[in-house]
Amino acid sequence: MKKQVKFGVGIFVIVAALGFLAWLGYGESKTYYHTIAELETLKGSALSQRMRIGGTVAPGSIRHLSGRVDFVLEGEGKTLPVSYIGTDPLPDTFIDKSQALVEGRPGPDGRFVAEVVQAKCASKYEAAPGGKGGAAPSPTERSGM
């Protein structure tokens, strides 16, 4: 009996400790997915959460400024001005009409402040009959190990 208790305690300690770390990591990195249209309906604390928003880059809207890149995302008939302030270079696939996923928080003036931009090439591949492969989005996010 004592033996089983020892194993039980050992297993419990390991799992509990890792569970606690997982919970910490979760709090630090959780990000909500929203559409552009949903963003307008968010209120209060929901607006200060870290979030991810997808859309299509409006043609001609990409403007490189010092320290940031401004562009407009379109989706479901709505538009969202975005300022990218991250340090990593924007992905090669980030061009007009590309599908982009931005990660960050809404700013006070209605601009979305993105720290991460992922882009997937415009859907020219999928327009080709039968072609499903298409370009992979290349992330600038990747803050792994």
Add this chain to the structure above:
Amino acid sequence: MDVFGSFALVLAFVCAIYAFGGGIAAIITRHPLLIKSARQAGIATCCLIFLATLSLEYLFFSDNFSIAYVVSHSNRDLSTFYKIAALWSGQEGSLLFWSFLLSIYVFSVLLTYRNKNGELMPYVGVVMAGVQIFFLTLNNFVASPFKALASPGADGVMNYVARTDGNGLTPLLQYPEMVIHPPNLYSGYTGFTIPFAFALGALLARYPGEKWIHLTRKWTMIAWMFQSMGILLGAHWAYAVLGWGGYWGWDPVENASFLPWLTGTAFLHSVMMQEKRGMMKVWNVWLVFITFLLCILGTFLTRSGVVSSVHAFARSSIGAWFVGFLSLIILVCLGAYLKNRDYLKSENQLDSIVSRESSFLFNNLILLVACVAILSGTLFPVFSEWITGDRISVGAPFFNKVNIPIGLLLLFLTGVGPLLAWRKTSTESLKRNFGWPLAIGLVAGVIALLFGFRQIYSWICLILCVFVASTVGLEFYRGAKVIRARSGASFAASAVELTMRNTRRYGGYIVHVGMVFVFIGLAGAAFNRDLQKDMRQGDSMKIGPYTLVLQGFDTKPEKNYTAQRLLVEVLEDNKPTMMLYPEKRRFTTTEENGTMVAIHSTLQEDLYVVYAGTSPDTQLPVIHAYLNPLVKWIWFGGVVVVLGTLVALLPSRRAVLVLSGVQQPAAQPLAHGLAPSASMREGHD
């Protein structure tokens, strides 16, 4: 050729159905001819899949742009190398490639055991055919790679059309690793089908003893080796191509490939408990089941667009098929288990917390916790949407927080586990085996502290790496010493002889050393530095011991793209050492851009230079330079892991010695003294 290919696929489907149905009939009737015909149908299935795959490659090489898949993934100027790789660069082709690799395994298994294990093989054949049927269904009816381009004519009839050239291969995939990474990873994914088929077959057949474990060990290790290589090659590809300075981003598809590796590793360890002590039978069977499920899940995640990812193919309806297949496997496994669970009764119990068994138990526990954590993190957006309605994702901090301690615990067990005795380890043997390694590890830790090492995880990792390497070194040293004392051979030759006498054990140690190297490399990540600067011609930037001087630019037109290169001179400690050429590539057919990173790699650190585009303010080229310590150890460790696995796959020489000893008793003066050889000591195998 496309008609030939699709016909071969249809026939393969029919044969697989026969192998499955006929196999079941054979199991029920036990009619020898039926058993034989089912097996031969299985072999025919494989051959037909080989033909279909060859014909798709033929379409690529003959630039047949009337086939949609060829148009989407190739063009005339694409080099031979990448025309081979184009086969698996899209949804349809990669599914065919899955079938192809699976067929290689199934073919080898059916041939290897055609006259052996008669009671078990029909069951195994049925399971393998079942898996093949699923993939052939996709190849034939859901995602056929042989679809021809057609457009409706004036009379409403569809006419075949051909393009003059294709769209080309995605630039991200035009990199040597992309040719070898997917085959390795897929060989891993598909390879786990074999242990799965044997485990399920043995359970269904109530096949006596641990024979299925002996039979599948080799196959599991091959699959595991490919999976390891696939993961590391993928990491290297991400490092060298994506230009973000790292190699692992906890991307859903990366995670998906890591999951079966974790459970597969757990399985390779826990089967030893079943072999030696008849324990953990239920656990082992479920580990194989889960590993296979995770392989299918990984294949599914890459294709369904369920989670967004770097590598994922476009969203498609194929997901429903995979969900169906996954559910079916779970049902079959559960059913087989519930029906025959009495067959899996354990023969022994755990005796002591300081024993080989318990180290395996904790190793398995930790690997499984890692697996659960990574799986839940990966699928978090899906689950959170179901439960709360909000789609929430978790990022790298989540995965790192959990997995770094897990990795360190595993590393600790890697050092401790192999040297603990079965059942119970005496304090005396603990001292003998761990005294020196522990002391050496701690000394290394103190030295590191004195040198200003302040990253806690990296510091612990360093101590553990030295500790594990010392335990393994000590094992080789002691064993080789015994052999040398008897044979008088050199130390190195004795160590080789030692390894060859028990390849499984010493090959395993080599794999462990490889993992130590990988961990050394991972620990380096805590010290990464990077710097970004707009560079005028002649400007310089300094990072670590290196000074980068921009000497100029040039443009190089290549067959498939135009490269813009920066000519960067590198000075190390103010002495000119080399030139680096980070590139931006513009692909002509797709009008896409690609980045080529220039890397100067040494065992100490990587200098990683990216041409990060043009600065909007100054219109000057931007150089982003990274200094990543110890990265090379990861790739080097991967090579050692593969070598170790290959050694472990070799048959041990001991059997040969005994045999020749019997034949020529007089000529074997050594044989007598060999009995208590190092590998026979208490608690070691």
